[in-house]
Amino acid sequence: MSDFKPTVQLTQDQIDFYHREGYLVLDSITTLDEIAWMRDVYDRIFEQKAGREEGNQFDLAGTDEEGKREALPQILAPSKYAPELKEGLYRVNTAHIAKQLLGSLATVGGDHAIFKPAGYGAATPWHQDEAYWNPMMTYNSFSLWLPLQEATLENGCLWFVPRSHNWEVQPHHCINNDPRIHGLEIDAIDASMAVACPIPAGGCTIHHNRTAHYAGANTSTTPRRALIVGCGMPATHRETPRAFYWNERKETPREARAKVAEAKAQA
Numbered sequence: 001m002s003d004f005k006p007t008v009q010l011t012q013d014q015i016d017f018y019h020r021e022g023y024l025v026l027d028s029i030t031t032l033d034e035i036a037w038m039r040d041v042y043d044r045i046f047e048q049k050a051g052r053e054e055g056n057q058f059d060l061a062g063t064d065e066e067g068k069r070e071a072l073p074q075i076l077a078p079s080k081y082a083p084e085l086k087e088g089l090y091r092v093n094t095a096h097i098a099k100q101l102l103g104s105l106a107t108v109g110g111d112h113a114i115f116k117p118a119g120y121g122a123a124t125p126w127h128q129d130e131a132y133w134n135p136m137m138t139y140n141s142f143s144l145w146l147p148l149q150e151a152t153l154e155n156g157c158l159w160f161v162p163r164s165h166n167w168e169v170q171p172h173h174c175i176n177n178d179p180r181i182h183g184l185e186i187d188a189i190d191a192s193m194a195v196a197c198p199i200p201a202g203g204c205t206i207h208h209n210r211t212a213h214y215a216g217a218n219t220s221t222t223p224r225r226a227l228i229v230g231c232g233m234p235a236t237h238r239e240t241p242r243a244f245y246w247n248e249r250k251e252t253p254r255e256a257r258a259k260v261a262e263a264k265a266q267a
């Protein structure tokens with residue numbers, strides 16, 4: 001465990017805003033020194049394509065063939081490949097924020113990393129995070145999105161539809177309707193009320209598991225790195241069943257690699 005003490009205390013206005021609007025913007029949850037350190041760690045694991053064999057490194061927005069230029073490289077569980085990522089001040093503040101927003105039983109869960117290459121990193125289409133998850137469970141959670149440089153309109157900051165966390169999970173489909181692509185896109189959305197959330201380095205955005213969100217392509221000359229940390233109350237089993245058929249249709253190379261790695265581990 002790290003020795004850091006939380007340095008962020010949310011105001012009641014911020015807590016109320018999150019519950020009313022389904023998202024929150026914080027200008028600073030860690031230091032610029034820590035962000036610079038994290039950027040080095042992050043670049044190292046993307047350079048290594050850490051987790052590729054296990055299906056944890058893949059192209060979120062492309063067909064993910066070996067050797068093909070990736071539209072939107074992603075790593076699931078980056079802190080598995082760089083455990084030092086669990087030691088930062090941002091992590092201590094994230095855990096503290098989770099308890100303030102969700103309750104004392106809220107904990108930090110999984111993390112993932114989305115890298116938007118300079119000049120060609122693809123847009124992340126509109127989606128609700130819960131659409132990726134287990135349809136048999138009920139969630140009360142959020143994703144904390146921490147860019148490792150400033151996030152701007154040009155490099156792909158997040159956009160939210162305010163109050164969309166009150167929606168049910170909407171129908172989604174694989175990007176381009178291609179079952180080889182992991183990334184999901186909501187079938188239909190009115191994004192006319194969407195709010196763009198540019199933030200300085202060290203800041204973050206927070207969104208509920210049902211809040212509709214989007215990030216533009218990276219048209220800037222520098223990479224856009226983002227680390228996403230999930231936090232939640234313990235998930236519970238649903239009374240009423242539902243099916244996320246868009247996930248059942250997927251046939252991604254990522255999943256194929258994960259199955260091979262699992263079989264190897266059991267052999």
Ligand code: NI
Nearest residue numbers: 127128129213
């Ligand atoms: Ni998302």
